[in-house]
Amino acid sequence: MNYRQKLNDLIEKNDGLVLTKELKEKNIPREYLSIFLEEDKLERIKRGVYTTPDAFNDEMYIIQQKNTRLIYSHETALYLHDLSDRDPLEYTATVPYGYHNPYLKDENIKVHT
Numbered sequence: 001m002n003y004r005q006k007l008n009d010l011i012e013k014n015d016g017l018v019l020t021k022e023l024k025e026k027n028i029p030r031e032y033l034s035i036f037l038e039e040d041k042l043e044r045i046k047r048g049v050y051t052t053p054d055a056f057n058d059e060m061y062i063i064q065q066k067n068t069r070l071i072y073s074h075e076t077a078l079y080l081h082d083l084s085d086r087d088p089l090e091y092t093a094t095v096p097y098g099y100h101n102p103y104l105k106d107e108n109i110k111v112h113t
Contacts, residue, residue, distance in 0.1 A: 003032050011042075016055025019065055020048040047103075060091065063107055070095050070104070073112065 001009075006028050011018055023030060033050065036042040042050040049062050060080075064070060074092035078084040091109045095101075104111055 003028050004035075007032050007036065011052060016052035017062070017065075018042065018050045020050075063091070063109070067095075067101055067104065069099055070101075070109075070111075074110075 006026055010022060010026060010028070018033070020030065020033070023033060033042065037044065041052065043053055045051055045057060045062065048066065051057055060072065064072070070093045072080060072091065073094040075084065075088045076092045079086070079088050091107070092112070093109050094112045097113045099113070
């Protein structure tokens with residue numbers, strides 16, 4: 001199986017979402033990501049996140065995948081468990097004490113420790 005096929009399989013498995021960390025795990029060179037971008041098979045959503053043009057961009061899922069130690073909590077957890085009928089105005093999450101990710105400020109997330 002060549003790298004192009006591996007990347008296609010990864011895209012299909014993840015419903016059109018690709019993270020650069022997954023490329024590294026699957027030993028797929030990043031140059032194939034560039035090739036897919038040039039061929040308009042993928043679009044860059046944000047740093048390290050790429051999707052197919054027809055994929056649904058689930059912002060909460062993408063944030064969770066990029067920040068594996070982040071757990072949605074408070075109003076956001078109520079919404080995710082269908083215990084609230086209102087979409088949260090901002091996401092609320094809890095992270096371990098001392099965890100620091102400067103990109104979380106850009107994501108409109110209220111972070112608790």
